[in-house]
Amino acid sequence: MPSQYRPQILGWIGDLDKGSKNISGADDRLLYANDNYCAFLRKTSSDQIFYLYIFTIAFILSIPLIYLSITIILDLDLDLDLDLDSDENTLIFITFIVMLIASFVGLYLSIPEIYQNLFTRRGCPIIFNRKTNKVYINESYFFNFTSFKNPIHFLQPNKKRIKEYDWADLHGVVVHNFSTYSLNTTILMVCEPGTHKTIDHVLLDPLRYGIGSYQVWGWVNNFMCFNDLISLNDGKYTWEQETPFKKDIIQDQGWPEWMVEAFNALSPEHLTEIKQKYHVQ
16 A cells, blocks of 8 residues: 555655654664653764765765766767767767766766765754744755755755654654665655645664564654553664754754754743744744
8 A cells, every 4th residue: 555645655665653653762873851851863973974985985976977978978979970980980989978968967866865974963963842842953954855856956065954843743754765775764645634645754763674673663652652551762862962962962063052952842822932032923
């Protein structure tokens, strides 16, 4: 049965149900949790270094391939005009046209990946407040899991998106990456309120094996439902260490001041007061 969320995402495995779950595991992705909010790491340093290396190699290799393809295509085009060995040259011409297109596609796909891994800071945490039912992200524009980006934004490597979402509008799905390792990723589908129409995507938990890809989703749901199955001390920082957490992970990362204060909002009314204080619409 296909996903209920439209448009359906490539590599879809299954939709995830909300509510209290028994299968949950913070693993090493949970940074911090207190009675108001929790913060999950989405990009490990080792993953950043590995994928930055891989896509930098791809980028470097694409440049000489493009140059070589263009040079040979221009030479062959001249030979074709002179009708020299036209059949053989036509085949070579087509081959290098395909190589040129493939090189440009490789270049186009590698740049966002390089930006994502180069400009993602401190694990790119995602914040869940269970008393206001709000979710906060501050991430590189290129952090989004989709590959197709506006090429104009390639000139803005530090471009960010900082957003507040309603938990009610976020729905989990699991997708696979088509590799031989069968790694799964949990994506939050951002839907129009009360519909299954997807208007945005948020990466929650990337590249997990099997059942591991469901555990962070389960932990978040248990947290948002105030379920005692999870512990607020499961993270890197214990609940008493909010100040070190904010200093190490949040400070100097471009989070709006109102949003940092909103992490600890105690109710929707309290959140409204915070937004009014900072003149946030």
